[in-house]
Amino acid sequence: MNIEQDELFSTWLVRAALAQGTDPLVLASHLWPGWRVCTIDLDRGVSEECATRLVQESGIQYDEFYSASFLPIAKAIGQEIRADRAIWYWFLALGSRNRKRHGGLQYCSHCLATDTRPYFRVQWRLAWHTCCAIHKICLRDRCWYCHMPIEPNRLSAQDLMSTCPSCKRDLRDAVMVPASASSLEFQEYADNVVITNSGFYGAHQLKTTEWFFLARYLLMLLRFTARNQTSNVRKCLASLLPSVSCLKPPITGLGFEMLPTSERANFLESVGVLIRTGPEHFRSAVLAHSLTGMSLRQGWQILPQYIHDIVQEIPQLARSRSTNIAVVSAPKSKQTVLYKWARLQRKIRRFP
Template sequence: MPWTLGVPLLADESLSSWLVRAALRQGCDPLALTGAIWPGWRVWTRDVDRDIPLARLSPLVKASGIPAAKFQQAALRGACERINGHPLSDNRTWPWLLALGTRNRVRHSGQQCCQLCLAQDATPYFRREWRFAWHVGCPLHGVTLIDDCPVCQAPIEPHRLVAEDGHLSQCSRCRFDWRHTACTPISQDTLRFQQIADEVLQANPVILGKKGVTASDWFAATAFLLGVIRRASHRPASALTHTLRSLEIPVTEGLLPVTGLPFELLAVSERSTLLTATQRALDVGLVEIFAAFRKNEVMATALHDPRKPPPMVIRSIMATGTTHQKTPRSGLQKPHQPKSERAVRAAWARLQRRMKTEIP
C-alpha cells in the first residue's frame, strides 16, 4: 500500500534526492526508509542516481505509488550510455559523471548544488544535471556550484541527514544551511561549454569541425582535448605547451590539479578552470589545432598515453598530416630514483582528501 504522505518526483530531480526527501517527509532517516523498502540491500553504498535495478523497482513502486517508468526516466544510465556510445559497467567510474568515491556510506565527492536554486525552491531538491562533471555553474543564476560545505568543508552527503533536519539544503555534518552563503560568479567561457554540452546531449548528429558526428564522438573528442590540456600544463617548456599558448589557449600549472585525479573526481573549481581552457580550444577548432601541432612538430606521444589510443574522430584528423613519432625508449630499467616533488604533493593532496571525509 502506498505511503499516506505522497512525495512526487520533481522536475529533473535525481533519484537520491527524491529518496532523501521521501524519508524526511515520512519523518524518518533515509537509512531507515530504504531499509524498510529494501531489507538487506545497502542502497547507500552504491550510486543510486545511476539507476535502480529492475528487481528492486517493484517494492519502491508499491511503497511510493509512482510508476516504474518515472524512476527509470530519472536515472542517469540512459544519458551516460548516450554520452559514451556503449553500455556501462556498474563497477567502474562512468566518464563525464561525477564519481561519489563511496566507502560504505561515506562519500569523498560527487554531489554539488546551486545555493540560489535551493533557496528559491519551495521544497529544496537536487537536480540530475548537477551530477554531470561538465556542470560547474548555474546558468539561471550565473554562479559557481558548490561541492562541499563552505563552513566545515565536508562533502555534500544528503543521504546522511536525519529526520530532524527537515530539508536537503544543509550540511549533514555541521548542519549549516547553504542557502545563506555568498556565491561566486561563473566564467562565461565555462558556462558556454556547459550549455553546448547540454545541447549536444540532446542532439544527433552534432557538428564538430564542420562535420556531423554523434554525441558520443563529441564527448570523446572533448575529453581528449581536455587530456591534452592537462598534459601540457604538466610540461610548461614543451612544444605542446608553446603551440597551445600560440593559439591563445590558456595552459598554466594552475590547470594541473595537484591530486592528479581523473576529471570525474576533481573539485568544481578545478573542473571549471579546465573547461574554460577546453572551450577556448573548441573555439579555435580541432583541424586548426592539429595543423599547429604538425607545424611545431609536436610528437603524437605528447598528446596522449600510447597505451590508450585516441578516439576515432581524433584519429581521423591526426591522419590528415604527418605524425611525428618519438624514438622508442630503451628496454633498460632506470635505477631507482626518489619521487618528484609533484608526485609527493599529489600523494599528500589525495591523503588530505580522504582524511576530510573521515572526520567525525
C-alpha cells in the same frame, strides 16, 4: 511524494524519508531489506526487482524513476552502462566508503533557497556542469561552512533537505560567486549537444557520442600539458590557446570526475576554445611544432576521428635516443609528493 523536474533519484529518496519523519537509511531498509543501499550509487539505476518494489510502494511510474537517474544521459553520450565500473565518464564520482562520501554532488544555493521544497538536480552531478545556468553563479561541491562533501544520505529525520549533515548549517546560506562567461558557454553548449544529438568541432558536425569523446580526449591532452610544462604538446596548444600557460595540474591528480568544481571549470573552458577552433587549426599547430603520433596518442588506442586523421599524417615515433644511460635512484619529484599528500588528505576527508 512526487519527483520534481530534473530531481535526482537518490536525493528524492532522502526527501521522501524526511517527509515521513524517518531517516533515509530506515526507509531504504524497509524498501529493500538486506541490501546495503549506502554502498552504491543509486543514480546509476537500480535492478528491475528493486524498481518494481519502489513503484508498488510509491505509486510513481518507472519512467519517472528512469528519468531521475543517469541512464538517459549516459546512453545519449555513449557511456557504457556497467555497474562494476568505479567511474562513469562525465558523471561525478561519489567516492563512497560505507555511508561517507568524498564528493560527487554539487548544488546551487540560490536554487535551494527559491525551491518550495528544496531538492537536488540530476544536472548537478554532471561533470561538465560547474555553474547554475539560471542564476549565473558557480556551483559548490562542499558545505560553505565546514567544507565537507554534500551528503544528503547522512541526514537525520529532524533535518531539512538543505542541511549539511556534518555541521548542521544551511546550504542556502552560502555566498554566491558569479560564474565566468566561458564556463557558462561551454556548459550550455554541451547540454545542447545532448538535447539535439549533435555538436560541432569547428565547422564539422559530430554526433553526440563523437563530440563527448572528442571533449574527453582534449581534456586528457590539456591535463598532460598542465603536468608537463616544457613539452612540445604544451607549446602546440599554447599557440592555439594562450591561456594554456595558466593551467595548473589538479592538486590531487585524480580523474576528471573526481576533481572539485573549480578545477574542472578551468579545464572545461579551455576545451571549449579548442573545440571552437576546429581540426584545421589544430592540424596546422601540430605540424608547426613537429609533434609525433605518440605524443598525441598518450597511450590511447582509439582516437576521435579528426585526431586520428591528423595522427596518420605525422611520424609516429620521435627520433630514438641512446638508452645506454646509468639508472639513478633519485628522490620523488616535489609534484609527486604533493599529489600523494593531497590524496591522503582527501582520504581522511580534510580536503576537496
